[in-house]
Amino acid sequence: MPLIEVKDVSLAYDTPAGRVQGVLGATFNMEESEFLCLVGPSGCGKSTLLNIIAGFLTPTGGEILIGGKKVSGHGMDRGVVFQDFAQLFPWRTALGNVAFGLEMKGIGKEEREEIALQQLKLVKLEKFANSYPHHLSGGMQQRVAIARALAYNPAVLLMDEPFAALDAMTRDDMQRLLADVWKTTGKTIIYVTHNVAEAVYLADRVIVMTPHPGTVKAEIPITLPRPRDPLSVEFLDHQKQLLNYLGQGTSKAA
Numbered sequence: 001m002p003l004i005e006v007k008d009v010s011l012a013y014d015t016p017a018g019r020v021q022g023v024l025g026a027t028f029n030m031e032e033s034e035f036l037c038l039v040g041p042s043g044c045g046k047s048t049l050l051n052i053i054a055g056f057l058t059p060t061g062g063e064i065l066i067g068g069k070k071v072s073g074h075g076m077d078r079g080v081v082f083q084d085f086a087q088l089f090p091w092r093t094a095l096g097n098v099a100f101g102l103e104m105k106g107i108g109k110e111e112r113e114e115i116a117l118q119q120l121k122l123v124k125l126e127k128f129a130n131s132y133p134h135h136l137s138g139g140m141q142q143r144v145a146i147a148r149a150l151a152y153n154p155a156v157l158l159m160d161e162p163f164a165a166l167d168a169m170t171r172d173d174m175q176r177l178l179a180d181v182w183k184t185t186g187k188t189i190i191y192v193t194h195n196v197a198e199a200v201y202l203a204d205r206v207i208v209m210t211p212h213p214g215t216v217k218a219e220i221p222i223t224l225p226r227p228r229d230p231l232s233v234e235f236l237d238h239q240k241q242l243l244n245y246l247g248q249g250t251s252k253a254a
């Protein structure tokens with residue numbers, strides 16, 4: 001049985017100007033420990049779909065099953081990381097942020113600080129455990145957000161363009177770090193991105209969405225060995241293939 005089943009999921013937003021389709025009939029499955037990237041043009045519904053899987057939004061059609069159980073509302077089986085640096089609690093240190101979910105779970109201070117420190121080590125930030133978010137760079141804040149999401153050991157990590165607001169060099173470093181974190185933890189990850197190179201670097205499989213109102217257009221496995229070389233011919237071929245599906249390639253879309 002797949003870990004996650006997204007079955008014909010639709011969502012329409014009610015707005016003062018009328019109904020706006022957020023996502024339309026998306027269907028795909030996911031295996032445990034898989035790294036899945038969702039790519040598609042702006043406004044196609046990637047964030048909507050991720051927020052439905054997170055349980056922050058309720059679909060108007062279809063359903064999502066995790067471990068065979070229907071998703072209804074947010075639960076601690078799903079950790080979420082957003083693009084926005086402001087997702088951390090500014091009044092808590094890096095350690096305090098990472099320990100937050102463990103506190104919610106009722107884990108005692110000593111144990112949760114030990115676990116939080118391990119998670120900060122995983123994202124190479126143990127030296128900054130006592131720093132507050134405003135003393136950390138954007139990349140460091142995103143690493144704290146990843147550590148925080150992983151700390152309470154969710155079955156699935158959901159990430160919505162977590163590195164999009166970073167400069168290109170920091171983003172490359174973060175992609176390498178995330179690939180290492182995934183290798184170490186074996187987490188099941190759904191990762192939304194605009195960036196096809198990022199998707200080819202990270203994913204086992206890429207789901208390409210159609211333009212708004214978005215649905216699944218193609219599923220493309222990326223079987224390149226890791227660590228991946230973004231300058232290799234095979235890497236560039238995969239990138240070209242994705243761009244073609246997105247209608248941004250130089251040759252006709254498949």
Ligand SMILES: Nc1ncnc2c1ncn2[C@@H]1O[C@H](COP(=O)(O)OP(=O)(O)OP(=O)(O)O)[C@@H](O)[C@H]1O
Pocket residue numbers: 013014015020021022023040041042043044045046047048049194212
């Ligand atoms: N809260 C909302 N209220 C009304 N419409 C919304 C809301 N959020 C998103 N939409 C609409 O739903 C559609 C999908 O939006 P969504 O944010 O999921 O797209 P996206 O693929 O994540 O885009 P981007 O790549 O720009 O982040 C868009 O047409 C958008 O205008």
Ligand SMILES: [Mg+2]
Pocket residue numbers: 046047048
């Ligand atoms: Mg979005």
